Amino acid sequence: MEKTMSKPSPAVNCGNCSVRRLCLPVGLSEDDIQRLEQVTRKKKILKAGDSLFRAGDPFSSLYAIRSGSFKSAVIGADGDTQVTHFALPGELLGLDAYSSGAHPGYAEALEDSSVCVLPFTQLENLAQQVPALQKQMYTIFSEELKQDNDVLLLLGKRSAESRLAALLINISSRYAQRGYSASEFKLSMQRIDIANYLGLTAETVSRLMSRFQKQGLIRAQGRAVAILDLIALSELAGTHCSYEND
Amino acid sequence: MEKTMSKPSPAVNCGNCSVRRLCLPVGLSEDDIQRLEQVTRKKKILKAGDSLFRAGDPFSSLYAIRSGSFKSAVIGADGDTQVTHFALPGELLGLDAYSSGAHPGYAEALEDSSVCVLPFTQLENLAQQVPALQKQMYTIFSEELKQDNDVLLLLGKRSAESRLAALLINISSRYAQRGYSASEFKLSMQRIDIANYLGLTAETVSRLMSRFQKQGLIRAQGRAVAILDLIALSELAGTHCSYEND
DNA sequence: CGACCCATTGACCACCCTCAAATAAGGTGG
DNA sequence: CCACCTTATTTGAGGGTGGTCAATGGGTCG
Structure with missing residues (x-):
């Protein structure tokens, strides 16, 4: 933590991130985390109302929320939208864009927020080398599916x-x-x-x-x-x- | 195909499966497919009404539908259920069970059906070695998320x-x-x-x-x-x- | 053939949406 | 700092969609 004194901006990395236990590096060794930090270097700051990505944008990265909050929504054929998530720090955005190579919906900051940009190709390569990270990827995908099911349960009958x-x-x-x-x-x-x-x-x-x-x-x-x-x-x-x- | 004559049951494998283009082995080499077939050997036959898995069952495998159809559903805390998918041949069941290690819902055959049983640990190991298969895993997860979003859109506003x-x-x-x-x-x-x-x-x-x-x-x-x-x-x-x- | 489950159709009405207006909150410029 | 405008939220009145309850018809299987 003292290391931050030697730099003008606080050293934001996975090792000292306040949401690390909610984010990617669960069960990783110190060494693995250091390699991961090469992937998570890029940050992005957004003001309230800014779009993190828009529907149709090409997929290149996942986004891990560091602070703030977001809403994500999908857009139907006739233009009306459905808010699908409210995302808080430690949660990941953009997972549903992989298969088609483009974001099917948009994500918008609900307040001033910051995110880690995770270039997917790099993340994929690292996961290929680090089994624990690979498992974490599956966990995140699966967790997301389970949460969607809960929302379905909510919308369906309640x-x-x-x-x-x-x-x-x-x-x-x-x-x-x-x-x-x-x-x-x-x-x-x-x-x-x-x-x-x-x-x-x-x-x-x-x-x-x-x-x-x-x-x-x-x-x-x-x-x-x-x-x-x-x-x-x-x-x-x-x-x-x-x-x-x- | 002629090989099937030498066996009492038809030789069902990924190489000649009728739904192979919808299933896992997309973009894999012949060699990779052969390795995959070691994982997909086990089949399961179900009659209409049979459960493929029940809510709370420990997670061990994914299931690829070869023939027939299924409904899958989640169960709320108060016992009422929400059907979340109707699954057809070539589609995968059980993805949402990974994170918690147990199936959050159940899957039931709507007609006489057969599935490939894919032990996840083996699949995971193979994917670690075969990048094309790894990508396919991500694609399947992501595709599933996108489909869930579409259902959300349906239930939310229509x-x-x-x-x-x-x-x-x-x-x-x-x-x-x-x-x-x-x-x-x-x-x-x-x-x-x-x-x-x-x-x-x-x-x-x-x-x-x-x-x-x-x-x-x-x-x-x-x-x-x-x-x-x-x-x-x-x-x-x-x-x-x-x-x-x- | 009877028993059972599923599908269909009807009558009624509750819940939630639509439309409309008033109030509160937030942002901008003077 | 206030006036002004815009947007968000609250509250009310009324109507429509789809749920509930109930009865009938059809299909299947023992």
Whole structure:
């Protein structure tokens, strides 16, 4: 850590990254991590509203979020969009672009954010040499598939109430995982994004937020949210709460 | 092909598999395919209704469908299920089990079916040695993610009418890809599975099938379906009725 | 042939969307 | 720092889509 003093900018690398345990290098040796850092050198800073990539952009890299948050969305044939993820630090964006060589959707910063740019060809080559990294690649892909399934479950059968409760709990637990408060946080996305993600309208989301507040489940003022009754909220969500903690 | 005469059962291997172009060995040399066949030796035959794996089963293998069809589903905390895929020959099942080491959902044969059992550890080792196979693994994962996104788009914003139209077109095109008729086929799943997959009820699906038939879009008798007007059906699937076209 | 499951069709109504308006929040220039 | 504009959020009223409940018809298999 003291090494940072000798440089004008803080030494951001995988070894001291605040989200390293959530990101790629899990179970890698010090040596492997050093090799990985050759791949993750490039960073990118984005302001709120900036696009990380757009639909149709050629695929060249994966992006690991270091700070901030993003929404990613796919665009249908008739132009309407579906928000598919809200991504937090330590999560990877761009995985779905590999097969076709182009990004099927876009990713947009919800606040000022920074990402590691991971050139996929280099990452692929390194993974070919480092089995532990290879496994981690599979894990990330598989984890992503599992998360998508959870969203499908949400969109398929649940009521609006259940969906919003599930989202609040999900975001709460993900903040907690990152060392922030699980009970109090500021949503970085607007109502309409939440609505789109949940397959609802902004009005319905707004009404539900008000209702949850009247019921004493949450305290909400604009984007600032406090969870007051996690148990009750979990029941509304269908006990669909902390599947990430097992 | 003549070799099969010397054996009681037909020689099923990757080299002559009818779905090889859809399956793993794309862009592999003859030599690589031979090595792959050491991994894909084991087959499994299932009758309609049999489970390929159940939720919670330990993850050990991927399954490549050789013939027949499957539905796969995830199970929510409160027990209700969401059908996530209808899988046809050449497609892979079990990808979402890697990260946790257990299958998060189950897969069930919709008709008499057969699969290749691919022990993942062996597949992983081989992929480590054969870069083309490694790339194919990424492609399959990524393709799966993209397909999930498409389903999200379907469940998030589309009307019941649009969802069913989209499913019929999707199935039609996948049958066509496999050399079957694109305009006439027999659905292997029951209405309630379709409904569950689309986030609807069996009654709604049934009503829509009847309506499509009255409108001359399809001819349907039970599970036998004929597409009569693909253009009109595509319009239903793509745009939201005749609302506003931006 | 009866038992069972699946598919179809109808009546009713709840939930959520649409449309509309008011209020709050955020950003920009004077 | 305030006035002004724009955008986001909240709240209300009303209507439509699709779910629920229920009954009938058809298919399959013992």
